Amino acid sequence: MIAWFAKNGVAANLLMGVIVISGIFSIRGLKMELFPDFDLDLVTISVPYPGAAPLEVEEGICKQIEEKIWDLAGIKEMNSFARENLGVVSIQVALGKDAKVLADEIKVRVDSISTFPEEAEKPIVEVATQKRRVLALAIHGNCDERSLRKLADKTLDDLTNLPNITQVEIMGIRKPEISIEISEQNLREHGLSFDDISNSLKQSSVDIPGGVARTYSGETLLRAMGKARKGEEFDQIELISSPNGSSLKLGDLATVKDAFEDKALYTTFSDQSAVTLRVFRVGKQSPLDISEKVNAYVEETLPGLPEGVGMTIWQDSSYYLQGRLQMMIRNALQGLLLVFLVLSLFLRPSLAVWVAIGLPISFMGAFAAMGIMGASINLVSLFAFIVVLGILVDDAIVVGESVYTLGSKGKKPLIASIEGTHLVAVPVTFAILTSMVAFVPMLFLPGWLGKLMKDIPLVVIPALFFSLIESKFILPYHLTLCRFDKKPRNWLSKLQAKISSGLENFIKNSYQPFLALCLRNRYLTLSAFTGIFVITIGLIIGGHVPSIRGIPPVPSDYITVKVFMQDGVPASSTEKALGEIERARLEVIDFLSSEGEPNPFKHAMVTMGAQPFTGGPKSSSNIVSGSNMGEISVELIKSEGRNRTAPQISALWRERIGPLPGIKQLYFGDVAAGGSRTAIDVEIGGQDLKRMTQAAQAIKDRLATYEGLFDISDTYAGGKRELKLKLKPEGRALGLTHADLGRQVRQAYYGEEIQRIQRDRDEVKVMLRYPIADRKTLTALDNLRVRSPKGVEAPLAEVATIELGQGYPTINRANRNRIINVQSSADKVVAKIPSIEKDLDESFIPALREKFPNLRFSFVGERKEQNESDSGLAQAGGIALFVIYGLLAIPFRSYVQPFLIMSVIPFGLIGAVLGHLLFGMPLSQLSHFGLVALTGVVINDSLVMVHYVNQRAKEVPVLEAAKLAGTARFRAILLTSLTTFVGLLPILFERSLQAQFLKPMAIAIGFGVLFATFITLLMVPCLYLILNDAKQITRSLFTRKKTT
Secondary structure, X not given: OHHHHHHOHHHHHHHHHHHHHHHHHHHHHOOEOXXXXXXXXXXXXEEXXXXXOHHHHXXXXXXXXXXXXXXXXXXXXXXXXXXXXXXXXXXXXXXXXXXXXXXXHHHHHHHOOOOOOOOOOOOEEEEOOOOEEEEEEEEEEOOOHHHHHHHHHHHHHHHHOOOOOOEEEXXXXXXXXEEEEOXXXXXXXXXXXXXXXXXXXXHHOXXXXXXXXXXXXXXXXXXXOXXXXXXXXXXXXXXXXXOOOOEEEHHHHOXXXXXXXXXXXXXXXXXXXXXXXXXXXXXXXXHHHHHHHHHHHHHHHHHHOOOOEEEEEEXXXXXXXXXXXXXXXXXXXXXXXXXXXXXXXXXXXXXXXXXXXXXXXXXXXXXXXXXHHOOOEOHHXXXXXXXXXXXXXXXXXXXXXXXXXXXXXXXXXXXXXXHHHHHOHHHHHHHHHHHHHHHHHHHHOOHHHHHHHOHHXXXXXXXXXXXXXXXXXXXHHHHOOOOOOOOOOOHHHHHHHHHHHHHHHHHHHHHHHHHHHHHHOHHHHHHHHHHHHHHHHXXXXXXXOOEOOOOOOXXXXXXXXXXXXXXXXXXXXXXXXXXXXHHHHHHHHHHHHHOOOOOOEEEEEEEEEEOOOOOOOOOOOOOOEEEEEEEEEEEEOOHHHOOOOHHHHHHHHHHOOOOOOOEEEEEEEEEEEOOOOOOEEEEEEEOOHHXXXXXXXXXXXXXXXXXXXXXXXXXXXXXXXXXXXXEOHHHHHOOOOHHHHHHHXXXXXXXXEEEEEEEXXXXXXXXXXXXXXXXXXXXXXXXXXXXXXXXXXEEHHXXXXXXXXEOOOOEEEEOOEXXXXXXXXXXXXXXXXXXXXXXXXXXXXXXXXXXXXXXXXXXXXXXXXXXXXHHHHHHHHHHHHHHHHHHHHHHHOOOOHHHHHHOHHHHHHHHHHHXXXXXXXXXXXXXXXXXXXXXXHHHHHHHHHHXXXXXXXXXXOHHHHHHHHHHHHHHHHHHHHHHHHHHHHHHHOOOOHHHHHOHHHHHHXXXXXXXXXXXXXXXHHHHHHHHHHHHHHHHHHHHHHHHO
């Protein structure tokens, strides 16, 4: 096959053309994004329960759902939370189970529950999906809420009418609502109850189809029209009418407000009232295209806006997409240039050109495969191209060098090409196969990080496969076009000839004698390398090499400050806290100005009552609102224009914030990826919340004793004050039930939902309740009259006892138990997290288990994710190593020699550690990924070396064969290592903040390969001889036994 393609140039070029054209067509259809899309493997069941307390939600919603579905196959983990007005159960889908199938099974079970509370709304079962926000559009100005809402609705319509923009959400402003407010006094004056008015409105405000009248003249639709859609239309609804023609209209005894929801929710942008529109991309929509269209729309719309109203685009991710993609493409091109330069200096320029042509062919093959697999062009997949850049030419270098050696000895180009390719066909094929297998474990990593990194093997494996095709069927023909007997004429050829002769002299005068010395003292050489390896392991275990759990944090160009107050605090307390945080931000500006530094803040948005910019690679899009929460989100000027990173600025900001009364949690989000906000997360499981709270306090007190930990908190804090109502015997005597009591109090305070009206895009609730002045104080309870089924009115205090108590806050549950999480952030440079966790695990938590025997304690969060990831990586890595062993054992027909070849794998760690120390970067989870990928790459050179020794050992003594192998394969081994390293060189020196995310993996591969070169050139020949010594000793022992 190789000879046929070498002789048939047309077939070779056609094969090349097919691969290249397939790749070009595929590129046009690939979507572009900053990070790859992936499913969250999460199914959520949400049940709104308006007006209900967390305990009622837990009992009535969460527990019922959990007990109904817990035994379904495919559930990995079940979590839920019960908070005011809402219960949510989240199901983590097990590996291998289709989330949509599981969601259907859950829906069938949930729909069969008939005991949900009457006021609970219909359960919503959905597979959680990631919404990819492209940008946020702030509409701001000195105008009222209604005008802002109207402008936001119009903008939303305009944007969704643009081609390829389909998902836009309005945030940071209240939804429309019609509120019908009736005082207790008016009810008593007219002898009415909330039930009377509710029933009357439900029967009056309705449209009913009357069917079709089929007459001789045709068909006519009949409709009874009476549904009110605006506040003034509700005013005119008749509640009571008398035979004499008089009537009582709703407007006569109630105030109808066609306004907004009764909640504290508003936004300011640059100190002006504002509303935010978040624009998302769906499917293959391009962020760059969406950003361009929205920018054009804003430019066109701005002149027509009312005076004092503006539109500002911010948090535009397309800027990063474009910038980072350009950065990656630039690094790839620089790497390609360096690889070509190295090839040109060490091989003939014409040979270097043909070897380098393999790169675009392999890349195009990878692009074609990406199109078939549905992958995208993103930061991770482009990094994969950079990783594989230098590896792709390895096989072509070995083939080219083999052909070049034969050609320079006088053989004709065609003969040299065929024989040279055949000579190294086996080691090259199996070297590429082992490299491909080494990247396979990354396909099976668990968790969101595994899904994020999946694009690396999806790019690398096809690229390596096509490089093998190119080196076997396309390159041999191209090498027949080289003239190895031609003398160098131009300056580049002369320079290459000088370097080539210089390399030959180095091999002859330096490497050969040193290799001979190592071979004579092979046991000492092996001991020296083993000693270095043991020292490296000792440095890591002893903590002398900095290491962090998870992914190193990547600074962002945004800072988001999230405020959580204690449950039940008035909205004014949250507003004061946000005001204090904003004041501290202005102090930071003054401080930096005094230091001669520019104002780092470009835009600032304050949201009271919600947190619209909660996000990240593993978050869902549900926005929680409440009067006890708020957010300040700022966009910084680009990193090139400021001296400090986002974490440094947020540290200055945090220092200047004074005491915040009523604060539950304050969180600064200043990283784009990695660096989990929670360094330590201890989960306490059980049923007795009082005992769990005591245990949580004990853990918090213990964590406070460790250096480097801060923001120590737990997920359970005092709930809102509550009044517990219980029916008296006097109430029962009137025919009242607990249901009557609860319903009437609920109608007065929370309100009763009369109906929902679809008004344009908004679903508008119509609520019946007390006036806001009565709902703001508890004294109105004294005036509340409870009406019995017999029509008797009685003051609330006469029919029920009222007891003041403390309610539950949000109740979190995991796997059908209540849980409290004790969490802490950390300065990971100061705090040694693994040591702290070990100390807690061994010396503190056992005592807690004795004190609280019914409680369960476990580490979750970052540690649990890391353990799962490491376990998955170790399992897949072990299988990969076995497959690599098999791939080596088959061509060598030996059980022992594969171990010899694979012996270089652990020594790659030495280079990786040295590289991390050189660049001042800590070892992290991405370093582990790099080491796994390194296993297949470092054995390539070792494989080529051992194969050559085997061939020469048939002709000469083993010692001589080992010497000859080192000399003959020096150039090829040096070149393959150098090209892999220089291909990664640009990314190693990239200063862009977002590139830091991928650096640890590049360092591990680049420096691991570089150090493995010395191992291959010096230790592998020594190991070969040691193995031969062992064989001879074994043979002599067996011979002695036979003679005796």
